[in-house]
Amino acid sequence: MAYSEKVIDHYNNPKNVGTLDKSQTNVGTGLVGAPECGDVMRLQIQVDEITGTITDAKFKTFGCGSAIASSSLATEWLKGKTVDQALTIDNMDIVEELNLPPVKIHCSVLAEDAIKAAINDYRVKNGLPQLETVAVH
């Protein structure tokens, strides 16, 4: 199966690979997937506590090229958004942007899960209630 150019570009030049200090209260960490399934994504956001804006986002991903591209794209989209805006990112937006084929849709789902998990972690750390909408795939 051939990958789309956008997937190849993210794979070759991944954006925002790295690690934020997860002990900070303004950092939210989402770790989703499982090694047995062949995909693990860790996505982190750093939030400006006054404006609620995501000032930085980092990822590390164990998975195929589409999983790496989905998380790389997610970090790009997250930066500059408010936490509430970030919640509107839908996995199908990622599918569309990266031209993912049907067998790779789960990669985009995982990226959406990772975003929600990171936001949830941030909310819990800051005394906010957990989101109810986090789907477990």
Added chain:
Amino acid sequence: MNLPIYLDNNATTPMDPRVLEAMLPYFTNKFGNAASRSHAFGWEAEDAVDTAREQIAKLINADPKEIIFTSGATESDNLAIKGIFEMYASKGNHIITAVTEHKAVLDACKHIEHLGGQVTYLPVKNDGLIDLEQLENAITPQTILVAIMYGNNEVGVVQPIKEISQIAHKHGVLFFTDATQAVGKIPVDVIADGIDLLAFTGHKIYGPKGVGVLYVRRKNPRVKVTAQMDGGGHERGMRSGTLNVPGIVGLGKACEICMNEMAAEAERLSQMRNRLENALLQLEEAYVNGNREHRLPHTTNISFKYVEGEGLMMGFNKNIAVSSGSACTSASLEPSYVLKALGLGDDLAHSSIRFGLGRFTTDDQIDFAIEAVTQSVNKLREMSPLWEMYKDGIDLDSIEWAHH
């Protein structure tokens, strides 16, 4: 160096130019039907087929009359298993095979179960070899066939064929081996190995696709299989259909070349394979899958822990063709059943790459592959959360993963 480099010779091999040259006249001028007994066109085709039968028989130490032409190893596997099940129905209905067999064998066995037959699927040890005691214990008075492959396509492990056939014969059971990966690569001798039926195909030995062989023993004992296709009764009634003369000529030529060059070639390939393997094992947390002593000379299967196989291949698949035990492209997300049967966790199975060297592999290509794969593994580990956790001393088993 020309790119991309082909290191997936267990999937298929390029055709040797000498094979193509031998085949060409049989597409055009020498087009006769080998079954046409009444004219020179038919005689010419029949002669060519007879020569090929001899070349093929010689490679596996068989009699030319014991060679049945088919469309490939999948058909040969099906004909052997289903044909024996039908032919020996009055004797019993039990077949013994192993979990690491090719799908053509496993699915043919599943079919036998649907027909009311009994099948035992032997497990393998962590090195990929079957346990001979387990094999013997599985034999019942109803057992009619033991079907164990010669060399495994994914990990290259070579089973103790002689010992297996001795156990089968001690109990009056026939022995069939899918030798698709072994014939032409290592010495295969149907007499010394005690093989009653054997399957292989042209395209794994630098011959054409679409032509294969089922060896069926004619003496001590005389073995017969029930045809699975009705028609003109070709191939001693076991496989009807006009013979694929160009394909058969090519397969014969491919066998002749293997016969002449196999010993030197196996030596050359195992040296290159070992060099590749040893260089890649310099990487931390890299493991060879399967027995390293009893295996094909041209194959190695390595797991690079904490990187995912398909993602890894993407790093170099523009330049190097290999395959992975990861199945990220399949809807099931299930990694290789062969690697799992060897006791690998799903994580290691997802991290595996199979390298299959071949006749046209060069030292330069191996150097290139070592460099490219090493770089890719390092790059992906920098990107891998699992690698970071491992480096931080976190036990990955202690984490509660959200399974799909």
